[in-house]
Amino acid sequence: xxxxxxxxxxxxxxxxxxxxxxxxxxxxxxxxxxxxxxxxxxxxxxxxxxxxxxxxxxxxxxxxxxxxxxxxxxxxxxxxxxxxxxxxxxxxxxxxxxxxxxxxxxxxxxxxxxxxxxxxxxxxxxxxxxxxxxxxxxxxxxxxxxxxxxxxxxxxxxxxxxxxxxxxxxxxxxxxxxxxxxxxxxxxxxxxxxxxxxxxxxxxxxxxxxxxxxxxxxxxxxxxxxxxxxxxxxxxxxxxxxxxxxxxxxxxxxxxxxxxxxxxxxxxxxxxxxxxxxxxxxxxxxxxxxxxxxxxxxxxxxxxxxxxxxxxxxxxxxxxxxxxxxxxxxxxxxxxxxxxxxxxxxxxxxxxxxxxxxxxxxxxxxxxxxxxxxxxxxxxxxxxxxxxxxxxxxxxxxxxxxxxxxxxxxxx
Numbered sequence: 437x438x439x440x441x442x443x444x445x446x447x448x449x450x451x452x453x454x455x456x457x458x459x460x461x462x463x464x465x466x467x468x469x470x471x472x473x474x475x476x477x478x479x480x481x482x483x484x485x486x487x488x489x490x491x492x493x494x495x496x497x498x499x500x501x502x503x504x505x506x507x508x509x510x511x512x513x514x515x516x517x518x519x520x521x522x523x524x525x526x527x528x529x530x531x532x533x534x535x536x537x538x539x540x541x542x543x544x545x546x547x548x549x550x551x552x553x554x555x556x557x558x559x560x561x562x563x564x565x566x567x568x569x570x571x572x573x574x575x576x577x578x579x580x581x582x583x584x585x586x587x588x589x590x591x592x593x594x595x596x597x598x599x600x601x602x603x604x605x606x607x608x609x610x611x612x613x614x615x616x617x618x619x620x621x622x623x624x625x626x627x628x629x630x631x632x633x634x635x636x637x638x639x640x641x642x643x644x645x646x647x648x649x650x651x652x653x654x655x656x657x658x659x660x661x662x663x664x665x666x667x668x669x670x671x672x673x674x675x676x677x678x679x680x681x682x683x684x685x686x687x688x689x690x691x692x693x694x695x696x697x698x699x700x701x702x703x704x705x706x707x708x709x710x711x712x713x714x715x716x717x718x719x720x721x722x723x724x725x726x727x728x729x730x731x732x733x734x735x736x737x738x739x740x741x742x743x744x745x746x747x748x749x750x751x752x753x754x755x756x757x758x759x760x761x762x763x764x765x766x767x768x769x770x771x772x773x774x775x776x777x778x779x780x781x782x783x784x785x786x787x788x789x790x791x792x793x794x795x796x797x798x799x800x801x802x803x804x805x806x807x808x809x810x811x812x813x814x815x816x817x818x819x820x821x822x823x824x825x826x827x828x829x830x831x832x833x834x835x836x837x838x839x840x841x842x843x844x845x846x847x848x
Contacts, residue, residue, distance in 0.1 A: 448573040459785070460794050472824045474812050475794045477615070477766060479679050479736075482815045486680045487732045493724035494717050501717040507709040509536025509687070513722040520726050521689045524647070525661035526670065533690045535704060536714045536722075540645055540673035540686035545571060547641055547669055547688060550703040551606055552577040558607045558641075559600055561592065562802035563769060563809070565615045565643065569802070580605060581802050586771065590619030590760055594628045601632075607639040608632065610659055613646040616801045616811040617769040618744075618762020620650060623657050630663050639700065640668045646765040648677040648733055651741045654763050660691040667697040674718075676765075678725045679732065683718040740766050740814070743821060747814040750825040756832055766815055769798065772808040776836045780808035786835070791827040 456475060463469040473481070480486070494501075508514070514531035521529035537543040548571040552558060555578060560568045562581035569579050582597045584590045597608070610629060612621045633640045642659040650656055660668040673686035690701045744761075747768050751759035756774030777783050784797040798809030814821060 445574050445576055455800075456784070456788070456794060456796060460788060463789070463792070469792045471788070472793045472816070472820065472827070474814070474816065474821075474824055475796045477676070477813045477815065478681050479676070479766070479815055480681060483817060484679050484736060484739075484815070485732075486683075487678065487725070487729065489728045490678065490680065490721040490724045493720045493728075497720040498717065501720060503716065505713045505716040505719060507711075507713050508705060509534065509714055510716075510719045513687075513719045516723045516726050517687050517689070520672075521660075521670070521691075524644075524658035524670075526658055526689060526691050527661075527664045529689050529691060533701075535688050535690075535701075535708055536719060537686045537688070537708070538711075538714050539681075539684035540643070540671055540675060541567060542684075542711075542714075543671050543673070543686040543688050544568065544643070546704050546707045547671070548572065549575055550700060550707060551639065553606075556604045556606050557602070558609055559597060559605060559638075560609050560802075561611055561614065562804070563614075563616050563798065564609070564611055564802055566800055566802075568609055578604065583804055584614070584617060584619065586760060586804075586807075589763070590614055590617040590769070591621055591625045592629060594625070594632065597629075597632055601636050601638075605636065605638065607641055609641045609643065611643045611645075612659065613644075613649065613656070613764030615646070615765055616767045616796075616798075617760065618765050618767050619760070620654050620656065620763040623662070626657060626659050626662055629659070630666065634663075634666050639697075640666065642668055642670045644670055645673055646676050647672065649737060649740060649766060650764045651737065651744055652763065656764070660689065664692060667692040667700070669697075669700075674721065674725055677733065678721075679736065680718075680721070683721065684715055685718050685722060743814040743816070743818060744768070746818050746821050747812055747825075750822070750829075751812075754825070754829045754832055756836055757828075766813060768812045768814060769801075769809050770812065772810065774832070774836050777808055780810055783808065784810055787828065787831050791831050793824045793827050793831075 460471045514534040517534045518529050518531045552575040554576040557578040557580035559582050582600050583593045585593045647656045660670050668691045670689040675681035748761045751770045757770050759770040762768050780797040795810040803809050
């Protein structure tokens with residue numbers, strides 16, 4: 437029998453966040469190293485807990501949730517999510533305009549799969565969540581990254597977006613708050629994005645996963661709340677705001693002129709029916725999440741902001757590193773300014789092997805040419821973060837400080 441050859445659509449798919457874990461786990465297993473994981477955005481790996489009333493809601497509906505549910509989600513969940521869309525000031529969303537998925541990732545997968553044909557492209561933020569680029573590759577589309585402006589709080593560069601649009605561009609992806617930068621977009625920028633989409637007949641795909649994890653009193657503006665004149669698909673999930681990423685509950689809202697988005701919504705409906713249904717028991721947590729106690733959000737944001745402050749301060753104190761202050765989510769995207777650092781990939785791998793601290797290299801999210809970054813998920817307790825940042829600072833001084841340069845020059 438001949439060797440099985442995988443499909444070509446899988447050749448360029450990468451996911452840096454998880455790929456690095458394989459290397460870290462090997463170090464733990466083979467060399468007994470204790471790794472400080474600051475790479476994956478899973479609050480439950482640290483000292484955050486899922487609100488108990490959400491467990492209670494699942495248990496209370498246990499007997500009736502062992503069968504398949506409706507393919508697009510149970511009525512109760514879709515009704516509550518339509519109310520959530522109204523809270524976000526998105527107009528005219530009914531339960532029929534909501535589809536429930538097995539996590540935000542499945543929502544993204546079906547959204548991109550239903551839109552992109554071979555050779556077409558979608559505008560993807562750079563830096564941005566790597567799953568979008570992986571999905572475009574899976575669909576045999578063309579990556580079309582647009583830059584975020586680091587000097588302007590990581591806001592989208594509207595001029596760059598306009599330059600990137602061509603006759604094969606189908607849509608525009610917005611991640612707000614942004615993963616990996618923690619940037620939160622202002623209304624002026626959002627309105628500019630809407631204008632670009634309207635002028636160029638583009639579907640907007642708004643990923644608003646972290647919309648309630650905001651710092652410094654910042655308020656989030658749902659992009660679809662600013663217009664009802666163009667088609668917009670808004671993605672959300674329970675995972676981060678409600679601290680239950682393993683439960684895999686996500687959704688899409690379809691807004692804008694119904695006659696313009698109807699066929700696209702039905703295409704996603706077909707894909708949803710083909711996968712049978714979302715996970716049934718966890719759908720009962722959606723009503724509990726939005727209509728039950730919300731105290732966890734205040735405490736979560738308070739603790740995350742404290743960890744953000746530690747991260748921002750320490751990153752800007754280390755010579756050769758700078759960092760824009762994150763305004764939301766729980767990520768920072770520091771820049772490596774040291775001229776001796778030639779590759780952010782090698783930088784992250786060397787740090788892992790030498791100091792047992794795991795970040796994710798900026799290349800995995802996209803970045804402007806000739807810049808180097810890394811992403812921090814600052815979910816650990818402050819003392820753990822400071823331990824990791826002490827190791828980073830020691831690494832920088834040892835590898836790139838004046839003592840190293842002097843000794844290296846003397847040896848030569």
